[in-house]
Amino acid sequence: MGFSRAEHAIPNVKQVRDWKGLFALWRKEAESLGARSQRATRAVDPKNELATCRLCDLQTLCRSTRN
Secondary structure (H helix, E strand, O other): OEEEOOOOOOOOEEEOOOHHHHHHHHHHHHHHHHHHHHOOOOOOOOOOOHHHHHOOOOHHHOOOOOO
16 A cells, blocks of 8 residues: 555555645554553554454454454
8 A cells, every 4th residue: 555646656556635634644643652652551443443453464362352
């Protein structure tokens, strides 16, 4: 998965027009992960719920109730 300024630059790469908005979203998510880690919150919380779990090879080890 990737992002590009140009439409159809590479197959399966999404065009992004609002780079500042995308970076702001990524920053918010990274800061949230860092804050939860700092507070020692280790809750299982897949970003896209079952869609994320389907791509994970660690399902047998996961504590998520979504599996």
